[in-house]
Amino acid sequence: MNAPTVREHRISPLGRFVLVVLAWLPLTFAVWYFAAPILLWPAALVSDWVSRLGFADLVRAVEQTGASVAFTTTLKPGQAIAGGIVTVDVNMLLYSFGLPLFAALTLAAREPKRLRTLAIGYVVLVPAIAWGVVADFLKNVAITAPAQVTSQTGFVAWQREAIAFAFQFGSLILPTVAPAIIWVLTHRGFLEQMRRTTTYR
Amino acid sequence: MIRFFILFIVLLALMFGIELTPWAQRWLVEPWTATLAHASATLVTAFDPGVISAGKVLRSTSNGFAVSIEAGCNGVEATIVLIAAMLAFPAPWKHRIAGLAAGIVAVQGLNVIRVISLFYLGQWNRDVFEWAHLYVWQALIMLDVLIVWLVWVRTLPRVEDSSGPPPPTSAATAAA
16 A cells, blocks of 8 residues: 555655755746845945945946946046946846855755855855956956957956956856855755765655 | 865866866867757757757757857856866765766756757747846756766765764654
8 A cells, every 4th residue: 555655755855855946946036036126235235345445446336226237437438429438237137046046955955044044145145246246347348348448447468367257257157156055065964964865765 | 074165166266267268268168069069959950950050059040040159058167167076075086087977968968958948948039048048047057066966975985984973764864
């Protein structure tokens, strides 16, 4: 009588965990997308601080609109447009999709104090998001803008190289790796237990 | 654990830096991306003969729609993350090599599915394509890397001493 039940549950803890993560992902993505203006407000704030502290001569104002931030610069678009200034819009969603991934992993692990873990992950991920946002802005004004704009920034060759690396790292590596690292660090007990568990249930 | 993470970050930054060099782009990344496009086209032609690849571009000959496989979509960064995680984690080299071989196949296999799915999503709906391309698939590929790494870690021989706590019983695990 029990045989069918046993067969039904022949899925490893890791397999079950993966299925639960996949079940959580649509919900966490939806929450992240619709709550982005609020969730990403701290990242916009950090981007504002960093850009004003580190690049005060370039940035006049940083303003959040929804999930985007607009950097108003001190740079002129060129002689053809008298009196104009360069503004750069950055989509923060591009650098924050690790938030729903981290949330799905955390909720699927079903460890105690999940809310605390979610809060820790969020706080740690905010600077990573800000990294991507600021690096995107710098890449725009220092590398991809027209020559008459990039020349006003005063960046020398090695600084442009550093900006390119920071942008690539902030867009290709940080958004995905940072949540995974934080999740592994905050779920060491869960991982150890999963590693020990070899029986199927 | 701290040693693992420091080593992981160092290896990751090192390999990522090498990947960005013009030499690596020309001799490794670009040929690999072209191979990925060709493999995707070969698979797709099994059910859709009107698809060709040229370099890193996958193109429909029926409606002209094409996708270009760019950095971040060729699975190179995900593979680098996996290699860094497996090299940084303490394990016998035999297990590392086996894990890397199987893991790279798993990551790149899912990446082929990503490329093909995006190719058809783009022809169906541009908004859905953008969402899947920019957010969903990025997260899924990293989830794949994490799962592959977890599976690999589970297969490693345990080197704990006998004074450690006994492994939990299946009943205790079921209650967790």
